[in-house]
Amino acid sequence: MTGGVIARYLAEGVDVRVVTFTLGEEGEVIGDRWAQLVADGGADQLGGYRIGELTAALAAVTPDGATPPEPRFLGGAGRWRDSGMAGTPSAEHPRALFQASQADLVAALRAELDAFEPHVVVTYDEAGTYGHPDHKRVHEVSVAALAESAAQTGFPRKVYESVTRRSTLDAGLASIGELPDGWRLPEPGELPSYPDEAITASVDVSAVLDHKVAALAAHATQVIVAPTRTEYALSNLIAQPVSPVEHFIRTDAGPRVDGVEADLFEGLR
Known part of the structure; x- marks a missing residue:
């Protein structure tokens, strides 16, 4: 959901840090090649393999010739x-x-925040996008750690939750043509989204869309990118559009600008 803004701001020379809370050890695996890496009845090696996928994804969103950000794991890789x-x-x-x-968890995230002093932080919404308990936990821990860090250090200045705007989702789904075998379109309301009026930032990532798609494809154990490169699916094979615009809801108490922001650093540059 945020591959585009990561790629856009890396291209602008912004110092970007990606912090991940777990290795994704309990996830499903698409296809047969790595199916036996799973935790349930398998080798329980999926988490280590996904470090490689995340590393490749971060390289994919990095401009040519630049050094990609390295994956950072809360408390160190494998701590939780x-x-x-x-x-x-x-x-x-x-x-x-x-x-x-x-x-x-809050202390570990505070350590990341206080060392990095970010001007902008992006995290999950309260629902964890689609209700995954760990995504929701990330949201809860982020809210607490961000509040503490801002009160004591002044950082971050701006906080956003990554979300999907309903009209953009609907338009993307309407533009989908022929789907790969076995894929299907979502039922009405099956994919999470927010009404347009709730959105406070819309960031154009069309200039780095190829980087975003390449990063999605790097997560091959959990994502399939369609041959069109305009749709992707998880293991449920429900088609989702790849959007050239990413949407956010700002949650900090700082001063606002009129209208919808087009830049997460608006007011800070």
């Missing part, structure tokens, strides 16, 4: 484990993010 979905045995794992103490 993917919880899986709510109610599953993986959520009871002693290292699951779901089981971690709020204080430990």
Whole structure:
């Protein structure tokens, strides 16, 4: 959802840091080649493999000749484990993010924030986009850590939640032509989105769209990019459009500009 803004701001020379809370150990795997890496009944090696995918994705969003940002993992790679979905045995794992103490998670994120002093932070919305418990936990921890850091250090200046604008989603779905075998269009309301009036920032990433698509394709164990390169799907094979505009809702208490922002650094440059 944020591959475009990462690519755009790297191209502008912005110092970008991507912090990931788990390795995604409990995820599903698309296809047969790496299917036995899964945690449930497999080798439980998926998390390590996905470090490579994330590294490749960050290289894909980086302009030619520049050094890509390295993946950063909260507390170090493997400190907290993917919880899986709510109610599953993986959520009871002693290292699951779901089981971690709020204080430990907030302290670890505070360390990242205080060392980096970011002007802008982007995180999940309250729903964790589609309700994944770990995504929701990231939101909760981010809210707490960002508030503490801003109060004590003055950073970050601006905070955004990454979301999908409903009209953009609808237009993207309407433009989809022939789908790959086995794919389907979503049912009305099946994909999460926000009404247009809720959106506070719309960032054009069309100039770096190829980088965004390449980054999606790098996450091959969990994403399929259609041959058109204008749609992608997760393991459920529900088609989603690749948007040349990314949308956000600003949540900090700082001064606002009139209208919808076109730049996450608006007012800071």
